[in-house]
Amino acid sequence: MLRHVSNNRGLLVLAAVVLACFLWMTSQVREPGGASLLERGVNALAYPFVKGTDSTSKSFRGVWEGYFYLFGLSAENDRLREENGRLYMENIRLREAARKAGRLDALSQLGTEYGFRVRPASVVGRDASSWFKSVLIDAGESDGVARNMPAATYTGVVGKVRETFGSSARVTLLTDPGSAVSALDERSRDAGILVGDGSSLCRLQYIEKHADVRPGDLVLASGLDGLIPKGMPLGEVVKTNRAASGYFQEVYVRPTADLEHIEELSIILR
Amino acid sequence: MKFRVPLIFFLLASAVLQVTVVDWLSLWGVRPNLILVAVYALSITGGEMRGIMYGALGGIVMDCLSGGMMGLFLSGYALVGYLAGRAGRRVFNISEVANFGGIFAISLVQGAYSAVVMSTFINGYDAWAAILGVALPQSVYTACAGVLMLWLFRKRLADMVPWLGLAGRRRAGA
Secondary structure, X not given: OHHHHHHOHHHHHHHHHHHHHHHHHHHHHHOOOOOOHHHHHHHHHHHHHHHHOOOOHHHHHHHHHHHHHHHHHHHHHHHHHXXXXXXXXXXXXHHHHHHHHHHHHHHXXXXXXXXXXXXXXXXXXXXXXXXXXXXXXXXXXXXOOOOOOEEEEOOEEEEEXXXXXXXXXXXXXXXXXXXXXXXEEOOOOOEEEEEEOOOOOEEEEOEEOOOOOOOOOEEEEOOOOOOOOOOOEEEEEEEXXXXXXXXXXXXXXXXXXXXXXXXXXXXXXX | OOOOHHHHHHHHHHHHHHHOHHHHHOEOXXXXXXXXXXXXXXXXXXXXXXXXXXXXXXXXXXXXXXXXOOOHHHHHXXXXXXXXXXXXXXXXXXOHHHHHHHHHHHHHXXXXXXXXXXXXXXXXXXHHHHHHHHHHHHHHHHHHHHXXXXXXXXXXXXXXXXXXXXXXOOOOOO
C-alpha cells in the first residue's frame, strides 16, 4: 500500500494541501471575527485601485496613510506574536523547573524522614528491550553509588542498583523479572518475596493460602534482605487468588511508585 | 567479509534511538525494537554469515543497554540474523508486505527465544504468558514501525543496501 501511495505523489500533494487548508480553516474557527494577515495584505493592496477610480488626491493620500497604518499594525502584530511566543515558552520552562524543584525537594525529604543519606538522580535512559525493566541514571561510582543500593522516590521503593559506571548506573525496577525483594503485608504481617514478572505488576510469593492478605493492603520492605530498609513502602495488593494450585496463594502487587513515568529518584547511600 | 561503516553506524544510531526516543512510543510498556529492524534490514541482504555477525553486534549492543542477562540478546539476535540472511536468499521481491512479514516473524522468533531462555534462568517466569503478553504485541508493533522506518529511509538505504527493494528496485533473482 505504501508503494502505491508513493507512486501517486500528485494525490499525496493534494492530500497535504487539503489537510493544510483544513488546519488553517480550523485555526480560523477557533479565532472568529478577526481578519487574517493575508486578508489584511490583500485588502491593503487592492484598496488604492478601488479608491482611485472615484476619489480626489486627498482620498488618495488617505489610502497611503491607511496602508502605512496597516503596515505598522502588521509589524506590531508580528512583534507581539513573537513576544507572546517567547513568554509562553518561558512560562512552560519555569513551570517545568518548578515541578522538578518540587520533586527534588520531596526526594530530599525522603532522606530526612528515614534518616538516610540520599543522592538524588535523574533518569536519563530506559531499558532498550521490552523484556526487562530498568533505568539508567546520571549518578554513578563517582557519586558514591554502589551495587545493590536501594532506589526510591517519595512514593516508595523503585528498585535496586544493578550495575554502576563512572558517572551513571543502571537501576533494576521492582517489576523486572529478575527483581526480588523481601517484603511483608503491613496489616497481616505475612512475609514473602516480592518479585517482578515483566509486566506493570509484581507478585508476592510464598504467602500461604490461609494468610489474610487482601486487596488494598500495603506491602512494605521487611528489611530481611539487608538491602532495603524495613518499612519502606513497596506496593499495594491489587488481586489475590487462593484457587491456585500448590501451598501458596497468588498475590499481585502494584508498586506505589509510578515506575513507567519515573523521572527522578534517590539512591539511598545509608 | 568485512563490515561497512555506514551499516554499523545505522545499527548504532538505532541503538541510541532505542533507549531515548523510542520510550516515547511505548504502549502499555511495549516498544518497537529498532535494533531488530536494523538487524533485519542488514541481514536479509547480507546472507547467513553476515546476518549472524550483524545480529551478534546488534545483540551485544542490546545486552549492554538492557538490564537483563548478558548474552540473551546476542544469541537471540544472531539467530534471527541468520534466519533473515537465509530467508533473503530465497526472496525475489522484498516488498513492504514481505518486510512486514519478515520483521514480524523474526521479532516473534526472537521473543519466543528470549521467553524460553528467561524461563530457564528465572524461577517462576511464565514463558507462555511472556510470549503472549510481550513478544506478540511487540512483534506487531515492531513490524509496523519497521516497515514505516524502512519506507521513510528507503532512498538512503537503497544506496547502502542496493537490492533491499526500498526504492522500487527489484532483486533480479535468488
